[in-house]
Amino acid sequence: MGLFKHEWPYYPVILFSNSQILKLPMIWHKIAESEQSINWQPNHMCLVEAGDKKVTIAQFNGQLFAFAHKCPHASGIMADGYINPAGQVTCPLHRYRFDMKNGRNTSGEGYYLKTYAVEKREDGIYVGWEDKGFWVSL
Numbered sequence: 001m002g003l004f005k006h007e008w009p010y011y012p013v014i015l016f017s018n019s020q021i022l023k024l025p026m027i028w029h030k031i032a033e034s035e036q037s038i039n040w041q042p043n044h045m046c047l048v049e050a051g052d053k054k055v056t057i058a059q060f061n062g063q064l065f066a067f068a069h070k071c072p073h074a075s076g077i078m079a080d081g082y083i084n085p086a087g088q089v090t091c092p093l094h095r096y097r098f099d100m101k102n103g104r105n106t107s108g109e110g111y112y113l114k115t116y117a118v119e120k121r122e123d124g125i126y127v128g129w130e131d132k133g134f135w136v137s138l
């Protein structure tokens with residue numbers, strides 16, 4: 001099974017019209033040895049490099065979230081924003097708010113913030129996303 005070079009689980013799925021489901025493989029990147037070793041800013045966010053991406057990591061109510069480095073509206077740096085008491089991240093430039101779990105724009109402007117999977121594992125903190133090269137390797 002050389003095709004499946006990445007670890008399970010495969011979160012994203014493609015649903016075909018004949019109801020077949022194909023789960024896409026995930027690429028995982030270790031970003032820290034532990035949650036405590038992350039260089040958190042006072043706003044409980046930080047910017048990390050994972051593979052070829054810059055990713056914002058956020059901490060809220062004991063959970064970790066991972067999402068895009070830049071705001072989808074006009075590229076505000078999300079790690080320079082703040083997390084409101086409802087657990088939504090607010091962009092520092094024009095104060096659009098986003099749900100950190102699914103990227104939904106909760107202030108109503110219609111944008112979508114790209115989110116990533118994040119996992120706390122025994123050996124560290126990992127960020128993951130679907131393998132876009134999967135189709136090429138079929």
Ligand code: FES
Binds near residue numbers: 071074076091094095
């Ligand atoms: S750049 Fe983020 S709300 Fe405008």
